[in-house]
Amino acid sequence: MDCNNIEELLEKYFQGGTSIAEEQELRKYFSSSNVLPHLEQYKPLFGYFSLVKKEEFEREILPQTKKYNLAWLSIAASVVVLLGIGTYVYLNNNKANQNQDLxxxxxxxxxxxxxxxxxxxxxxxxxxxxxxxxxxxxxxxxxxxxxxx
Known part of the structure; x- marks a missing residue:
């Protein structure tokens, strides 16, 4: 490949103006063994893109049962808070009634x-x-x- 053509494509690539065909041409050039010495620094960049392209997502998706349990847990917590507030009001109301005779x-x-x-x-x-x-x-x-x- 022509050295000037590759340098022009690199400049265009870093400015964000290359087409898909031009980017494939750059990947093909940097994956070959005859890369010019002053362009060797870009070889890992394009090699990384080729490597990442082959990777697949292998993470297992968890079922939705956790949200269901979380909903019941939040309902139970709300009930406990309401019972605590009710008990506090009931006990303080009795004390207020006892103090009215003063x-x-x-x-x-x-x-x-x-x-x-x-x-x-x-x-x-x-x-x-x-x-x-x-x-x-x-x-x-x-x-x-x-x-x-």
């Missing part, structure tokens, strides 16, 4: 005294809040005097 008094006098204490505490905190508002009002009055709006 804060009630059987004796009306004790209830009256506790109510007075709670209202006194509330009144004290409201008075503190009103004092803070009076400071703001005093600031507002001072500002109005200075800027005379």
């Amino acid at each position: 804060g009630t008094y059987d004796d009306p006098e004790v209830a009256y005294r506790e109510t007075q204490k709670a209202l006194a505490l509330l009144s004290n905190h409201v008075n503190v809040g009103i004092e803070s508002v009076q400071y703001v009002q005093e600031y507002q009055n001072s500002k109005n005097l200075i800027f005379k709006q």
Whole structure:
């Protein structure tokens, strides 16, 4: 084969512009024993393509039963999670019902005294809040005097 023709085909091959017939011609050239020395570096590349072409897929395809078992496993896991949530809600609901009796008094006098204490505490905190508002009002009055709006 002509050296220039092979070099042109190689250039065209690496640019992605060869036809199937030209690629077969390159494979045939590089599989022969009379390859030019400066083109020896491409011989393993085309030899690999010839070797890979002969390989066949030998892996065994597994049946679809795994997905079927996986579906049942996911259903069982969902049931376990739902049972756990249901148990948690049931147990906490009973505890909440037991705690509802807190804060009630059987004796009306004790209830009256506790109510007075709670209202006194509330009144004290409201008075503190009103004092803070009076400071703001005093600031507002001072500002109005200075800027005379």
